[in-house]
Amino acid sequence: MASSIFFFLLFITFSYFPLSTALSSEAIFDAADVLADSGFVSMALTLEVIAESFLTHSPSATVFAPSDSAFRKSGQPSFDLLRFHFVPLPLPPQSLRLFTAGAMIPTMLPGKSLTVTTSSSDRITSINNIKITESPIYDDGFLLIYGTERFLDPNFQYTGPNPRSNNNPSCVAKNYTANSSDSFDQAIETLKSGGFSAMASFLGTQLSGVSEQSGITVFAPADDMVLNRIGDLSELPWFFRRHVVPCKLLWNDLVNFDDESELPTFLEGFTINITRNGGVLVLNGVQVFYPDIFFNDKVAVHGVSDALAAQ
Template structure:
């Protein structure tokens, strides 16, 4: 227990450092050398301010011809091309069409429109096959035009799986942890790895994962860690198409006794305890489903007292 809390403390401490200024200038130099001069200059001017609170980021860089055609973009449009999490090619190719990517433009996200081993497009704009710049924390992809903030995507209806039962697939639990780590959910990944690795056949869980940036100022004392993470995990496997079918007012029990997740909607957006789901089906296999949420899940005003067990994070028998 003490070792687990120490590891989480070190992890969260490491996430508190913003992107170094040198990395941004290095990325700008590479962009300029690669023929993205306009975005290189823009990045040098605005990125330090826009990314000063981010420990990692992905930049989608429009080409010089896009700048020539559209003119100098507004600050909000630039924010729409910055994602506050690292997205290496392996992660992007695992995302299904309809997956949302958060941006620094408040209330706006990008949508994956195609992904396979050779092609990834976002908002129907093809990305370069590999990052122009990648130091593990800051990644830059090239685009031939600007993203359109008004873009709408009609999500295809996937085949429905039973929401509370495991299936006989061969994907491993480790894949879920790796996807979380590479997708900007390192804290949640580390917690799951420390608490669930080695657990035998499971009946399925659903993880509602806040991104690392959202956790920086939301976890206090070490004693808060167990209850904090337990309230983001449901003892039931719920894919996105099953989740959206649940009616307003539905409550999902969690591994924190007395804490439930209440489902509502606002302008068609699924809301969990007041927090929007912005990245459905970040990962799913036979045991685990992960959905990204835009903030940490807090108790509702009328929710009964929550029992915070600080000694046992997970009881394997619960699975």
């Protein structure tokens, strides 16, 4: 009976919050108009010509747009060089500022990643030793575009200190309590507004009030992915618990884990294996496409492209 009520609540929630699965052509052309108005005419024209062929297959992206002077100096860039300036993740300024020097960011050019080169004393983020605009030129929450003075070099070699590696995670699954929590309320509202209503409902009914000092991390599949994976209603609690880790891990923490690191979850015996595919962070074969959807002192939430299953 309880499972049936929970599923009914999920259905009602889905009815009020639209699903978000891919960037729209309208958003891409709106972004091109904003780029042109901001003095990035060459990249605006480029975006209109090439971006729709692969951006419309991605639910989110960040673009680093070279200036018009960069296009004049370099001539027409190759398609691969342009793809190197596209990241299959939405990276707002608050997320970029969390990266330490040496952190790697995957790009849409297979096998190639950008490197964060911002030091603790820098006010403006730099990528591959090239500063980007402090604020996005365009930002609708899913597509973000920053400006750069030059093209980013795919052959850039980082020579600074590497970020600390966490190859022995200290996360340990613990019991949780069901007290009210402002941290959860904020996370739930953010998830609902972003197309992750199923995970929001689970947080509100099943995990509200986690009280461990280390907090939690939620890997949230979009609503349509949840609906595709739900079978027996009695399995719902287990389905969701395998997406929750008993410590708070921001994106900057995740990218610093070694390949084959494992994270425990609230589902006993179910672990999340961290690997990389062409520079993209992968959890049990599923890509992280929306890092740091939400985070505060207790909760971190990251969007994943599908439901997590045992490997």
